C-alpha cells in the first residue's frame with residue numbers, strides 16, 4: 145500500500161489545485177489507496193503498485209494553485225514521481241521553487257493555464273527533465289539556465305511574457321522548441337535542421353541569421369553616413385584570422401614541447417592517465433586492481449584541440465557531486481588503471497576536490513553520439529537505488545567516457561574470492577545480495593524492455609558494494625549485445641549460448657550472467673577456474689544426485705539450510721540453461737529468490 149504520508153500529501157495537493165476544496169469526484173479520499181482504488185489521474189508502478197509515478201490531470205477544470213511543496217517535499221513521492229501533467233486548466237499563482245525537489249521528473253507539462261511570476265532558478269536542477277511545457281501562461285522574467293538540463297528535448301514557452309536572453313540551448317538535441325510570442329532579447333541559439341523562424345517569432349529583441357536580424361548591429365544599426373553597416377568588415381576578418389593563425393602556430397609549438405617533455409618524464413612513470421596520447425600502443429594487459437603506483441600530476445594527456453572542444457561537452461547527470469567537472473579535468477587528474485577488458489578500460493581518478501571517481505573509457509563503440517546519449521538517458525531515468533548511476537558521461541566518435549563514484553568496498557567478486565577481506569560472508573547475506581540484485585535487474589528489465597537495453601555484461605566484478613555494503617550493479621547498458629558477442633565467450637564464461645541476435649536475448653543473456661553469480665555465491669568458486677568450467681561441474685555434481693558437495697564449505701560449516709541452498713541452486717540452474725528461451729525472466733527469478741529469503745527469515749525468527 146502507498147504510505148500514509150504520501151496519501152495525505154496527494155489529497156492536500158489536489159485540494160489546493162481545486163481552489164482549497166477537496167474534489168470527491170476524483171476519488172482521492174482518505175479511506176482509499178491511490179494505486180489500488182482508481183484515483184483519477186494517478187498512475188503507479190506496475191510491479192508493486194506502491195509508489196506513485198505519474199499524475200495526469202490535464203483538462204480537468206482545476207483553478208487553484210500548484211502546491212509543489214506537498215508533492216516534492218515528501219521524500220518518497222519526490223523520488224517516485226516522473227510525470228506531472230496539469231496542462232489545459234486554469235491554474236493560477238506561481239510555480240514554486242520546491243518543484244526542484246521532485247528530482248526525477250521527466251515530464252512537467254503546465255501549458256495553457258494562468259500561471260504568472262518568475263520561473264524559479266531551481267527549475268534547472270531537474271536533471272532528468274525531458275519535456276517542459278510552460279506555454280500559454282503569464283510567466284515573466286528571465287528563463288533559468290535550462291540549457292544545463294542534459295536530456296531536455298521539448299521546451300515549449302510560447303505565449304508568455306518572458307524576457308532576457310535565451311540560455312545557450314543545443315538545439316540539435318531538441319524535438320520541439322518554441323519561445324515565440326515573448327519579449328526575449330539577444331541572439332538565438334544556433335539552429336540546425338528542423339526549427340524555423342516560427343519557433344522564435346514575435347520577440348522583437350531577438351536576433352540571428354534565421355530571423356534576418358544581425359546581432360552585431362543591434363544597438364548601433366546605422367553607421368555615421370547613415371547606411372546600414374555590414375557588421376565585421378573584410379579587412380577585419382583578414383586581420384583576425386591572421387592573429388588566429390599566429391596564435392595557433394604558437395600554441396602548437398608549446399604543445400609539441402610539452403608533449404616531448406612529458407614523454408621523457410613518462411618513461412619511468414607507471415601511472416596511467418585516463419587518456420594518454422600513446423594509449424593505442426600500450427599493451428592490452430590487465431593491471432591488477434591492487435596495483436598501487438605513485439600518483440603524479442600530468443597536465444597534458446590529450447591533444448589540446450580535443451580537450452578545448454571537449455571541455456564543454458561532458459554531460460553532467462547528478463550535479464551536486466561532480467558539478468563543474470570538465471572532460472579535461474578528468475584527463476588531467478591523477479589516475480590508476482584498474483582494469484582493461486575487451487570493451488574498455490577502467491580508471492580510478494582522484495578529483496581536485498579529493499573525491500574518487502571510477503572512469504570507464506570505451507573506445508570504438510560503433511554507436512552514434514545521439515544514440516549513446518539516448519541510451520544513457522533511458523538508463524538514468526530508470527533510476528533504481530541498487531543500480532550505480534553514472535554521474536556524468538562524455539561521447540565523441542572515437543570514445544565514450546562514463547564517470548561513476550568510486551566504491552571503496554570493491555566488488556562482489558573481490559569480496560567472495562579476495563583473500564584479504566577476512567570478513568565472513570554468511571548464508572543470509574549471500575541470499576540478501578542475490579535477492580537485491582535480482583530485484584534491481586527485474587526492475588531495470590521491465591523499465592528498459594521497450595528500448596531493448598539490457599545490462600549486457602553481468603558478472604560479479606560488476607556488482608559493487610557501496611558504503612553500507614549493499615550491492616549495486618554497475619556498468620548497466622554499456623554493452624550492446626550483438627551476434628558477435630554471443631558467439632564469443634563474454635565474461636570469460638566457457639559455456640555460452642549459441643548466437644542469438646535479438647534484443648530479447650540480450651535480456652536472456654543477463655539472466656545467464658545472473659545465474660553464474662548465483663553459482664559463485666553458492667559454491668564460493670571462481671567462474672573462470674583454470675579451465676574448470678563452473679556450470680559443467682555443477683551440472684555434473686547435480687546429475688549424480690543433489691549433494692552438498694557443490695556448496696561453499698564456509699556455508700556448510702556455518703550450518704546453512706541445505707534445503708534452501710538447494711532451492712537457490714535450482715534457480716541458478718534454470719538461469720544458465722543453454723536454451724535462452726526456457727530461462728526464466730528476471731521478474732520470475734526475483735519472486736523465486738524472495739520466497740526463499742522469506743522462508744529463511746521465518747526460520748530465523750522461529751528457530752531457537
Ligand SMILES: Nc1ncnc2c1ncn2[C@@H]1O[C@H](COP(=O)(O)OP(=O)(O)OP(=O)(O)O)[C@@H](O)[C@H]1O
Nearest residue numbers: 482483484485489490502548549550551555605606
Ligand atoms: N565504481 C567502481 N568503484 C570501485 N571499483 C570498481 C568500480 N567499477 C569497477 N570497479 C572494479 O574495477 C575493476 C576493473 O573494472 P572493469 O570494468 O575494467 O573490469 P571488468 O568488470 O572485469 O571488465 P569489463 O567490465 O570490461 O568486462 C573490477 O575489479 C571492478 O570490480
